[in-house]
Amino acid sequence: MKKFDWYGKKILMLGAARQGQAIARYMSEHGAEVMLSDAKPFNKLFPAFDALKDLPIHWVTGGHPVELLSDVDSVFVTGGADLQIPIIREAVFRNIPIQNDTQVFLSAVQAPVIGITGSSGKTTTTTLTGRIAEAQKKEEQHIWVGGNIGNPLLTFVDDIKKDDIVILELSSFQLEIATISPRISAILNITPNHLDRHGTMEAYIAAKKHIIDYQNEMDIAVLNRDDKISWNLRKEIHGRLMSFGFVKPVDCDHEAAIFLENGMIKRCMKGIEEDLFSANLIRLRGSHNIANVMAACAIASAAGFSPKAMREGIENFSGVDHRLQWVREFNGVNWYNDSIATAPERTMAALKSFDEPLVLLLGGRDKHLPWDELADQIHHRARCAILFGEAAPLIKTALEKAQTTDSSLAVIVCHTLQEAVAAAASQAQAGDVILLSPGGTSYDAFKDFEERGKQFIEWVLQLK
Known part of the structure; x- marks a missing residue:
């Protein structure tokens, strides 16, 4: 319309x-x-x-x-x-x-649209893609980044020209009633999330899948070869396929793909294999962030952006606030804010990003998601778990069930996040990392994950 x-x-x-x-x-x-x-x-x-x-x-x-x-x-x-x-x-x-506003925007905007969804990594990938587009753009072009981040782009739709580029982060909530798909649509991953809203995993997948459901034969779907659910959707795309993953595809001569090999981010496309840049260029912690970078390169390749623009967009990018954000070093202890982790799956990714001894702060409000796998990882990767908020009893039960005879994990239960920060400071030893990666939403005590993250930073900076 x-x-x-x-x-x-x-x-x-x-x-x-x-x-x-x-x-x-x-x-x-x-x-x-x-x-x-x-x-x-x-x-x-x-x-x-x-x-x-x-x-x-x-x-x-x-x-x-x-x-x-x-x-x-x-x-x-x-x-x-x-x-x-x-x-x-x-x-x-x-x-x-x-x-919703996304539907109206997609029906009214004149410029080509890149849409990005996934259970995790959306904002980092969207921000990276925006930086690459900025490095690629012509002088008269404008790059518009929005959707689930920033202000609603519908406010600016009449100012967006047909030669501009739009990059949208799209949540399952926005896609749930979608009947229009962007020309380039990426599904980064699909893992259990928002089941308190969608009810079943099948309904959640269906909502995410709407981003590619209404594409045509000239459009491009970008999928993750390392994520089973995302990759299975390749059978249902209507146009062309671009993929990303850690391992080189078997049939690289006939696939368009991004992969990691011998420390290099590489691309195979139209039968040509080329190095894009060294993985050492990536300043973000964790293998999940390497996947986010590869996703951004896959999206950029689908949009026709150059390897030079990809390198420029990724170089010196240190991340987005509240996503493994370094806060400070105090008494030999490094504090990190990962308030965006509102599902156990995201906390598991955060845990894998550190080799140092971990004091983990987790809690908030449960989203009816399983905690068992995360509990098992916490016993293997953390030396102390400090629980707070509504979900604290639920997480404590999961940790007790996962405990083994050789586990030395200390578990502390606090009422609030502020109390958890104080407890973490008292438990910390030089060389530790103290990580806020809650695994639950913020709605039991805060407006959103950003407010929770800002409060965490404020309390940490007040430590003396």
């Missing part, structure tokens, strides 16, 4: 946060009649109301009564909206289209 199609349409937007404001503004400015409903009372929405006060928007606050659906042409939701609430279920029953 093109942007001019919204003229005279009656739109119901559920939620007045950033995405909701972006949709409301876009729709109103393109001639739609907009009703904005938020479950919060009006006195909690003054910033949102102030941001949209120049537009003829009808506000409904304090709930989402189903009566709002009368004569509505489309219902819009934010990425994190619960699709099972009564008003959305009733809209589905009435065959009223349910959309």
Whole structure:
């Protein structure tokens, strides 16, 4: 649907946060009649109301009564909206289209779009791809990076020119109701995550898969050869395939692929094998970050970016905040912030990034994911586990079940993250790494993982 199609349409937007404001503004400015409903009372929405006060928007606050659906042409939701609430279920029953800002953006934008999803590594890979694109771009081009990071790009869609390049990080929440796929779509990996939202692993995979479901024969899917679920999706792509993985493909003459060999990141494409750069150029910790770099190179290759641009984009990149972020060295102990680790799988990747003795801080809110494998790894890789938040009892039980006779792991349970920081400082020995890699979400005590990470950094920097 093109942007001019919204003229005279009656739109119901559920939620007045950033995405909701972006949709409301876009729709109103393109001639739609907009009703904005938020479950919060009006006195909690003054910033949102102030941001949209120049537009003829009808506000409904304090709930989402189903009566709002009368004569509505489309219902819009934010990425994190619960699709099972009564008003959305009733809209589905009435065959009223349910959309989000990503759908509108993809239908309206003129520039080519690169979409990136995965259970982990999305933001790092998206940021790297953006840096490579910046190194590749022509003088008159603009690179737009957004989606699940930064501000909603729908706010800027009318400013994006057809020769620009758009790079979107897309979550399963954003893809859940997708009916449009980017021209280049990457699935980095699919491991158990957000099952508290999607219910089953099958539903989670289906949501992720939407990023390639609506491609055509000229589009390109980028898949991970080392991730079983991602790689199995190669049988269902509609266009061309570009892959990445640690081992060189068997049939490199006929595949387009990125791989690691003899310390070099390499590419085979159109029957030509070439060195891209030394893996020593990568400053990020952990094999999972080498995979993220290879993914960015695969995406860049699919987009036609040069090896020179890849090297320039990756060189001197030290990472994204809250992702194995070094905080400080204090009394011979290095502190790291990996607050982005909101699933056990991500914490396992973080553990593999260190050879030093580890004091691990983990907890938060559980997402109905298994802790058993992580518990086993903690016994082998950490000397102390400090648990905090709602999930602490659950994790403690998993650690007790995984304990063996030769395990010397110390386990400390705290109520809050701040208490956990103090406990870690008291336990630390010179040469240790203290790692916040929670494995659970932040919602039991913080607005999001970023707020949790910032608070962690603040408390660590206060240590004396």
